[in-house]
Amino acid sequence: MVPKWVYRFDELDVATGHCANDWDEVRGLLGGKGANLADMTRLGIPVPPGFTITSRACNAYLDTGGGLPPELSGQTSKALAWLEEETGKQLGDAVDPLLVSCRSGAKFSMPGMMDTVLNIGLNSEIVDSMITGGKDARFILDSYRRLIQMFGTVVLDVPDEPFQETLREARRKDNVTSDSELSAGVLSYVIDSFMARLEDTTGRPLPPDPQTQLSMATEAVFRSWNGRRAKDYRKASHIPDSLGTAVNIQTMVFGNSGANSATGVAVSRSATTGAPHIEGDFLMNAQGEDVVAGIRETNTIDDLSEVMPEQYEDLTRYARQLELHYSDMQDIEFTIDDGELWILQTRNGKRTAQAAVRIAVDLASEGTITRDIALERVSPEQVEFFLHPQFDADAKQLALDEGTYLTTGLNVSPGAAVGLIALDADLAESWAQDRHESVILVRPETKPDDVHGMLAAVGVLTSSGGRTSHAALVARQFGRPAVVGASEIQVDLGERRIVVGRTVINEGDRISIDGTTGEVFLGAIDTKVPDIDDVWLMKLLEWADEVRRLGVWANADHPHDAELAVKLGATGIGLCRTEHMFFGTERLPIMQEMVMAANADERRSALTRLLPLQRRDFAGLFRAMDGYEVIIRLLDPPLHEFLPNRDRLADELTDLKIRLTKAGTLDEVNTLFAKAEEVEKVLERVEALRESNPMLGLRGVRLAVLSPEMPRMQIRAIFEAVSLVHEEGIVAKPSIMVPLTSVIGELTTLEAVARDMAATIRDEKGMEIDYRFGTMIETPRAALTAAQLAETAEFFSFGTNDLTQMTFGISRDDAEHSFLLDYLASGVLEANPFNTLDREGVGGLIRNAVEAGRHVRPDLHVGICGEHGGDPASIAIVDECGLDYVSCSPLRVPVARIAAAQSALRLARSSQEPAAM
């Protein structure tokens, strides 16, 4: 059978038949563009007629080293004859010739790689006779100029630069800024110059014969598949070299052919808000590129209804028809050529996050798509957009134009913030509270001492630290926009200013930071907050809740966080980090007292004062989470975290010693000496607590086993709080979680403490406390011995931050500014395992631990509370592992809800798909 190399746009059914009704194969055969044009043709949309030479013809041409298949010429001639009949025009006609374009079109879009030749069918003779025949000379000459230039560069490999040089010269002559404004006279000069250039470079003129033009252009497009640029692009995009490109030959239509012509773009629904009406721009008597270039002021599509009401009607109808056909909002290019409306292209339109949500919900509500499809149309990132203030796009552009951009750091906590620079936490707090100023806390790095300042600030900026630095974690936890590790910034605490390059910015000056992008600007940039209460988002998240299998809980340490989490849809607290409760101004001194305690009595005295505070903390949480489970993790961090930084203490001591050598009076000596002694005492304790690898040191359950007073106080506070809120009619569901377990003995030790305390409370209050007891799984050994742990633990919560660090043997804080960057750049690692869960290593541990744990305890409740709990790709992995819930920071709850729904849909689909052969 003779292969069919050419398909007319109206032959889609034939192609579909040849491809066994596989649309993917049709796109392979005709290319994406060809298939799309044929598809629109079948729908009865007015597409300029044409035909497609298949990608198989391209492959045949390339395989034979440049020989066109023998039947191709005949099939092309036949298609051309049909085209002439269809359009009523003849190729080569002197007065009103058929003009065609010749465009590549591969299966997958390769923007900028496409070779195109327009206006095929012109030559000097025809141009002359057309002008003579009354056509607009400027229009005809410009079209001819373009043909020569494209044919030269695409087909004959002439460099483009000399053509551009000629055009620049021409614009100077005419004193205009764009090529489309050139006068007919100058265009004639340009054409002569172009033709001479062609002959000089190649020894050949533009072939005057339209048929020759067409077949040479076709071959050039075929060859372009193996051009350097195209090959590189395919390699980077993982597009197979074997696909080849199709070629589309299409009748030219012109939006610039007269007063009754126009060209424009339209979307079937608002790309900004998603509102269900068409929007767009057009220009009368213009070409498509003029609309894009923005040289002339465009008209909105509403104006079209007035100047060309009939065409407007048609356009609206076609837009709706295409939207229904493709089940999504369409971005359409159209041209009106002498009153006739042509649709040149349609594709799914780009849209804002708000529009994406509304369009998905509206389409589902209208019945155009299912709710499942609506859920998959909105990315988790788009949902996240609703949660953080953003720079107003115009205001940001203005700032960029005005040169107030300063630097970019790590975008660790999303959202934009504007405020006065405060260089220490106390000042930030006082400006915020006393002067009601918006403040941005700027520090080299932050420490627990700084938390009150971070809470008072609207944003945080540091010059050092990584994605798990204290600043990043706390900012994310409390939803403060933050940029950290902006290493170009020098924070000069002595002079109370920051320096970025040559720019000096004083404390109290205003800056703007964008935690979503990491950008920092001098001065204020307007921000706006998208609306989390958006009705369409609410609806979409409700649908998500119906679909997802995973529970979505939140990490929250304070009642207001818990309330926010519930508002955003959380149905439990998966992680309450009790240590964060100790960083408050009121508690830190007591905590430091405990750490500095010389003996158990002093330690107990401090704990006694902490007990009522902790009880209040927990009672607040239980009230906010009435009826929902609250997992409270016992004290986790190493004790030195509650003391000042060692280096700062050492510097202070050195300074005091130097000052002592210079002291003048005895009084001065005595004061300095006393101060030095005090600093030395704290420094000694810090030194004693110092560890070579604190990550692998004395913290978590290890502290609790060594000094059981602390967990005993915490568990008492939890149980007493349960009893307290019980009297208020609140249902508290506490779970006690042990951090950093690696040996079953740790768990049984703490379980006994909890059981004893429950008995004590039973005696004291006459109340039977209903609680669950479980463990973090954050050491590899905990995961490996999950079967043992599940004998004692009623639940597991994977702490994937630490688990990832220990499984890889990588300290995140050290690595993210160091070799991890190189690993990601060189491809040694495909993704940062601290952002997206490592499926093979850490994921393997999780899978096995869940399986082994449930084997021992079938109702074992399992979740994840590391940062991965809010990451969509990681949520998909833990969904596969069979976890019961994910727990993330409150502001990521909506993101997790949609991600969990999408994961559920994906899993349902893959379980339905037949297994691969």
Added chain:
Amino acid sequence: MVPKWVYRFDELDVATGHCANDWDEVRGLLGGKGANLADMTRLGIPVPPGFTITSRACNAYLDTGGGLPPELSGQTSKALAWLEEETGKQLGDAVDPLLVSCRSGAKFSMPGMMDTVLNIGLNSEIVDSMITGGKDARFILDSYRRLIQMFGTVVLDVPDEPFQETLREARRKDNVTSDSELSAGVLSYVIDSFMARLEDTTGRPLPPDPQTQLSMATEAVFRSWNGRRAKDYRKASHIPDSLGTAVNIQTMVFGNSGANSATGVAVSRSATTGAPHIEGDFLMNAQGEDVVAGIRETNTIDDLSEVMPEQYEDLTRYARQLELHYSDMQDIEFTIDDGELWILQTRNGKRTAQAAVRIAVDLASEGTITRDIALERVSPEQVEFFLHPQFDADAKQLALDEGTYLTTGLNVSPGAAVGLIALDADLAESWAQDRHESVILVRPETKPDDVHGMLAAVGVLTSSGGRTSHAALVARQFGRPAVVGASEIQVDLGERRIVVGRTVINEGDRISIDGTTGEVFLGAIDTKVPDIDDVWLMKLLEWADEVRRLGVWANADHPHDAELAVKLGATGIGLCRTEHMFFGTERLPIMQEMVMAANADERRSALTRLLPLQRRDFAGLFRAMDGYEVIIRLLDPPLHEFLPNRDRLADELTDLKIRLTKAGTLDEVNTLFAKAEEVEKVLERVEALRESNPMLGLRGVRLAVLSPEMPRMQIRAIFEAVSLVHEEGIVAKPSIMVPLTSVIGELTTLEAVARDMAATIRDEKGMEIDYRFGTMIETPRAALTAAQLAETAEFFSFGTNDLTQMTFGISRDDAEHSFLLDYLASGVLEANPFNTLDREGVGGLIRNAVEAGRHVRPDLHVGICGEHGGDPASIAIVDECGLDYVSCSPLRVPVARIAAAQSALRLARSSQEPAAM
């Protein structure tokens, strides 16, 4: 059928029949002691006749709450009648009565828990008539005194203290120091006093009827099974409560009954040297406890051949007979009662390490035991004993008596050493080299700079650091005895002295350290070195090599280590740590230059100078290991390890700054300023390299991926060395090992470097380098992704030090002085996982990695090179996991050989045993 509650010693065959020939069940029935006595009786050994009341009778008694089985009385009477016939004496006879002992005897020995009543059968009347009949009054009265005392405390629950008080008073009266020296007169007084005491406390006298004495004693022994002490002991020893104890009624014999009597102990072979002749001690006319108490000077067993040649002959014959019967050296208690030799007990004898080896080898050579059994008779610790000098036992006791003991630290590298204290490495080196003194390097901790001093020293002592501190690792590596972390020692570098409590010891004073025990003494203690060339040990190790499946390789970084390893039986190098090659005086400056390099050129310049040195290093190793595989690990440690300690630099800088403020002249200022600048530059680099968790930081393959110049230099040095020694006829078998892999991309990157270098050498030298490429498995992720790694790696070597740290999330250096001690003390951990491989967690990773790796690459070669490679319990675990070899420090090679053999025997046995039902 009437149960048989009583077995005569000559009824062993009956018991064996009842127990279906199961010796274990016989021991359960008759108790260990009863079974042993019966066994000796069957052999025709002269055991004082008697019978055993079974443990079943005990259980029946206890089950019924204190009722003796009805048939027991009849069976006991029958056995007594037989005993009277056998001995020709009557219980209750006035002149020469039968006296018996009544002893408990459970299945498992419970030393100190045994209740015993001796001399049953005496009463006042009998005692009087015996004395009247001419028996030695002192002897008879003493026997009677003992009966009353034991009967009182054991049967009637009278406290022992008043009896002791009376004895103290009696000794004062007679002015003697031991009870056996009391005069007849005073003994009469003691007896009256004891009898009064009995009546006062219990209202009952000693029952005069011998039958009653016997049955009451039997019941008391039964009851003692449920005494508090016995129960606690069983709980601690995991002995089931249900076993019950048997009771042995045995004729009394007396070594103190006259001039023709004696008592003593003998071993069938020398317990000190293992030489095959009996050794022992005896006393004429004495009791067993007199021999033990050491009050009278004992005679050696050789003397017995002169004073009682016949009995000596018999004893020698019986010793040989028992040794053959029990297939092991016997420790025998004997008594000669009026010329008649009785064997009271025999058991396998304790022995020194040397004796253990010689006895096992001799017994196997004689055909008494198999070689396999000989291998299992010698513990790995006994083999280790041969490798290190030890304190002479007498000299150490003398030192303890003289109070020169100072403190005990961690026993990290075994062996004893004596030398002058040197407080820095340079001094240690100069004293050793110039003054030919034995030196002990004493430091707060050691650093790479100190290695030349450690090598010059005979021992190392530090006041801080754990089992993997630099000092511990290097000392073990080079076989220097070392005690580290002796925290009671203050090293005062300023005053050049150390202080321990109130004792001040100056540099240059002599101390003795024992790395086997961790003890430190002031002054010199004589040491002696057991002999590794011991012919019996050599023989035993040869047998071990025939049995074991695991290869035994060594960790060695220098040719002399490699030579020692080969001498000790290693057949490969499993780990050459190339970084140790850079700590030499010659190389460290070049290495520091590389680390301080401002740019790649400077770095390359340093590497160029290191290349010939490395080539020489490797060539030396290849020569030492001709024909054996040598696994060379690429540079592993973080770069800061090659620079001075940060704190020391900071202190130095502070000091310089303070001195600057006091500087008098401009010259002085300039000098100090220049010095401060220099220190500051190094400090800056150290700060830049500083990491919060260096264990999880930039080291190992991560360094190699970031700066491939370094591995390229090392691999070039390896290949050039192969080519160099090839010309000398040496067969080098190099393997390149990548440290700290966690991602396959790291391995492929380095594999490409090696392949490229092999091609370069092929071009340069025309030689095809035959090498293997593999990886350490020391991160959990490497183990979890073993299948991926095995695609590229030809071998795995488990680095279980790091793997354990990361799997547990425990930094060994931090933990071993901290919570790990508490964990071990409280039983949260059963064993220190850094000493003995954690079977469940780390072992699970190893098992899975081996399986997954071999699935991909069936000939994957797998070993272990962590410290566990030399630990017998860990060797057993990795043998189960199917590893090919273990690699340990050279001096542990013999230990590993025996441990591997024992593991192979155990595995063979367990694979033959039928599966549990």
